[in-house]
Structure formats: structure tokens, C-alpha cells
Amino acid sequence: MQLLDGKLVSETLLADIARQVEELRSAGKKAPHLAAILVGTDPASETYVASKVKTCKQIGFQSTEIRLSADTPEEEVLEYIRSFNSNTDIDGILVQLPLPRHIDEQKVIDTIDPKKDVDGFHPVNVGKMVIGQPTFISATPNGIMLMLQHYGIDTAGKHCVVIGRSNIVGTPMSILLSRNTNPGNCTVTLAHSRTQNLKELCLQADIIVAAIGRPAFVTADMVKDGAIVIDVGINRIEDAGRKSGFRLVGDVDFDAISRKASWITPVPGGVGKMTICALMYNTLQACKARQSLTY
Numbered sequence: 428m429q430l431l432d433g434k435l436v437s438e439t440l441l442a443d444i445a446r447q448v449e450e451l452r453s454a455g456k457k458a459p460h461l462a463a464i465l466v467g468t469d470p471a472s473e474t475y476v477a478s479k480v481k482t483c484k485q486i487g488f489q490s491t492e493i494r495l496s497a498d499t500p501e502e503e504v505l506e507y508i509r510s511f512n513s514n515t516d517i518d519g520i521l522v523q524l525p526l527p528r529h530i531d532e533q534k535v536i537d538t539i540d541p542k543k544d545v546d547g548f549h550p551v552n553v554g555k556m557v558i559g560q561p562t563f564i565s566a567t568p569n570g571i572m573l574m575l576q577h578y579g580i581d582t583a584g585k586h587c588v589v590i591g592r593s594n595i596v597g598t599p600m601s602i603l604l605s606r607n608t609n610p611g612n613c614t615v616t617l618a619h620s621r622t623q624n625l626k627e628l629c630l631q632a633d634i635i636v637a638a639i640g641r642p643a644f645v646t647a648d649m650v651k652d653g654a655i656v657i658d659v660g661i662n663r664i665e666d667a668g669r670k671s672g673f674r675l676v677g678d679v680d681f682d683a684i685s686r687k688a689s690w691i692t693p694v695p696g697g698v699g700k701m702t703i704c705a706l707m708y709n710t711l712q713a714c715k716a717r718q719s720l721t722y
């Protein structure tokens with residue numbers, strides 16, 4: 428088994444982004460600026476936003492972080508987005524999901540200017556991704572594509588089973604892997620909660636992408652020898668031995684599956700790191716496009 432090491436790959440790619448930021452500065456251009464909005468105090472969301480802001484600092488991006496209480500009215504969140512849309516200094520806007528129940532998530536996404544939608548969730552950007560036009564691609568599936576590309580993994584003609592059909596992970600992942608690109612050119616099966624013969628399908632898979640949100644859902648008896656296993660899941664489970672009282676595990680049974688897989692991502696240190704990296708690439712791309720540079 429070989430590790431698809433998101434920590435290592437993201438360090439290399441973030442160094443490349445930092446170098447491009449330096450080039451912008453040397454050319455008298457402004458550095459990319461990412462604005463993040465966090466509504467509420469969900470601990471996982473707080474951690475994600477904190478690490479995105481920290482990464483911005485590390486690679487020379489400017490960042491703005493807006494923290495709002497969980498009972499903030501929807502209109503106030505939309506107003507922040509509109510002000511960021513018209514702020515010429517801001518290149519990328521992200522609103523950390525999930526949002527409190529009283530806020531309409533789709534309305535929030537629809538309000539973001541597609542040219543600043545660095546999460547790639549706006550219908551315009553999703554539509555462009557589907558037909559293969561250049562656009563912002565949702566950070567998690569794009570991060571996985573960057574990782575496969577980095578390791579030179581040949582995906583052409585392989586059967587890939589994507590488990591989970593969310594708009595932000597499973598569905599875009601299935602489309603990207605099926606396109607005529609490298610990586611890509613897979614024959615894709617998109618499995619979900621109503622799939623009846625999941626184990627049978629997984630046993631036929633050369634590549635499994637698990638994005639379900641259930642700890643160790645994919646077990647070793649579902650994986651054929653030599654498969655490539657990509658674990659998107661980030662689940663907190665109680666661990667009295669840790670100071671925090673929890674630890675993070677993925678959607679696949681890493682220990683058992685790593686004895687069968689040819690390549691596997693760890694959790695943490697796999698897809699999560701690549702997601703942040705892809706978000707930063709999108710923000711750099713937004714900044715360059717706004718300054719009319721080629722990219």
C-alpha cells in the first residue's frame with residue numbers, strides 16, 4: 428500500500444501558489460483576498476474556517492473573516508455577501524456550510540457573484556463544470572483530482588464507484604472522473620443511500636471514493652485487492668485518551684483496507700488538506716482573472 432499523502436502534496440502545491448503570489452506582488456499587482464463568513468459556533472466549521480484563514484496568511488493572501496451568531500437573520504448574511512460582491516478588493520467569497528436551519532443555503536449560494544464563488548457552488552459554475560468549461564470547481568473533488576494528478580495515477584478506463592451524491596462532493600466527483608481528461612476517463616458508478624447492491628458494486632471498483640459521513644462505513648470485505656481508496660469523510664468520534672475528547676476518522680476502515688489497497692488516503696492528512704489547497708488555487712485564479720492576467 429502507498430499513501431496518497433495530502434499533507435505532503437498540499438505543501439508542494441501551496442508553495443507553488445505562494446510563489447505565484449510573490450510574482451503578482453513583484454509585478455505591482457495585488458495579492459489574492461479571500462473573505463470567509465461563518466454563521467454559528469459549530470466546532471467543525473470553526474476549525475475549517477480557522478485553517479483556511481491560517482493557510483491564506485501562510486501563502487501571502489489577504490483574508491477577511493466575518494463571524495456571525497447562530498441567530499443572525501438571513502438578510503444580514505445576504506447583505507454581507509452583496510457588500511463583498513461589490514468590494515473590488517475582494518476576489519473570493521466563501522460561506523462555511525452547513526448554515527443554521529433558518530437560513531436558505533441555496534439563496535446564500537445564489538447571492539454570491541459567480542466570479543467570486545471560489546467554492547464553485549453557484550449554479551453558473553456548477554453548470555460550466557458539467558459541460559467542461561473553465562470555471563471554479565468545487566474544492567473537495569478538485570483537490571482529489573489534483574492529488575491523483577500529482578501521483579500520476581492512471582485512471583483511464585478504470586471503474587470508479589463514488590459513494591455519496593451530495594452537490595459539493597459526490598456528484599461533482601462523479602462528473603469530473605467521467606470526463607475526457609487526465610485524470611478522468613473513468614467509468615463511474617454513483618452510489619447513494621438507495622443503492623441496493625453496494626458491496627457488490629464496490630468489489631468491482633478499481634477506485635472507490637467514499638463521501639458518506641459515517642465512520643468506517645466502507646469495510647475491507649467491500650474492497651478488491653489493489654484498489655485505490657479515497658476517503659473524503661471527516662467524522663468526530665469520542666476518544667477519552669485525547670485532550671479534545673475526540674479524534675477524526677474517515678468513512679473507510681483505514682487499518683484493514685490499507686492491507687488490500689494499492690493507494691489510500693489517510694484521515695486526517697488526506698483529502699481535507701487537498702480541499703484547502705484547491706480553494707486557494709480557485710482564489711488565486713479569481714484574483715488573476717479580476718486583474719486580467721492569463722492563468
Ligand code: NAD
Pocket residue numbers: 567590591592593594595596597618619620621622625638639640641659660661662698699700702
Ligand atoms: P452529505 O450528508 O451531504 O451526503 C452524504 C451522502 O451519502 C448522501 O448523498 C447519501 O445518499 C449517501 N449515503 C448515506 N447513507 C448511505 C448508505 N447507507 N449507502 C450509500 N450512500 C449513503 O455529505 P457530504 O457533504 O458529501 O460529506 C460526506 C463526508 O465528507 C462527511 O463526513 C463530511 O464531513 C466529509 N467532507 C469532507 C471534506 C474534506 O475536505 N475532506 C469536504 C466535504 C465533506
